[in-house]
Amino acid sequence: MILPxxxxxxxxxxxxxxxxxQEYEGLETLLSNMWDTMYNANGVGLAAPQIGLPIRLFMVDTSPFAEDEDLTVEEREQLAGFKKVFINATIIEETGTNWAFNEGCLSIPDIREDVSRQDTINIRYMxxxxxxxxxxxxxxxxxxxQHExxxxxxxxxxxxxxxxxxxxLKGKLTNITKGKIQVDYKMRFPMLKKGR
Incomplete structure (x- = not known):
């Protein structure tokens, strides 16, 4: 089921x-709904807060990046096969060079900006x-x-x-909050009584 x-x-x-x-009720259904929601919105990652749940759960499927011809064959192969669920994750360490990359977010449609992050992480998760x-x-x-x-x-x-x-970006962000934006997936806007 696709969620807003x-x-x-x-x-x-x-x-x-x-x-x-493990006692979290309906986890299997939740994961299935989150995958459906992410794919419906053409995302490569989705975190539980993005569907309104304040729990330490996110998922990633980087296969769309595997089409990027600017990447090496090895990088494309790594991204093509990467689909994972992360529960109760903790990033233990971030190391390496800071590098900028143009990021976007399903919760912040139509805004993309260069974000600088370190290039290597060590993460512990279930x-x-x-x-x-x-x-x-x-x-x-x-x-x-890191984004998720x-x-x-x-x-x-x-x-x-x-x-x-x-x-x-303040004006654009305010418009997103008010639902004054065209999106092709279901969203819930904080300043509207009903999402669309």
């Missing part, structure tokens, strides 16, 4: 999310079977995970841009 994506301005996007355990994993990721894979991880920490990519750019 929560728009910029909703307080749930600013919450530091809570861990869940999969959907609640088994622990610790992995190191780099490059575009690390970036997508920020969501469960109450951080948006617009928090990482310069104050000047934030001021320039």
């Amino acid at each position: 994506i929560v728009a910029y301005g909703d307080p749930v996007l600013r919450k530091v999310c809570s861990d869940i355990d 999969d959907e079977e609640f088994k622990w994993h610790t992995h190191t990721y780099d490059g575009l894979l690390a970036r997508v995970i 991880y920020d969501h469960i920490e109450g951080i948006l990519f617009t928090d990482k841009i310069s104050s000047l750019k934030k001021r320039l």
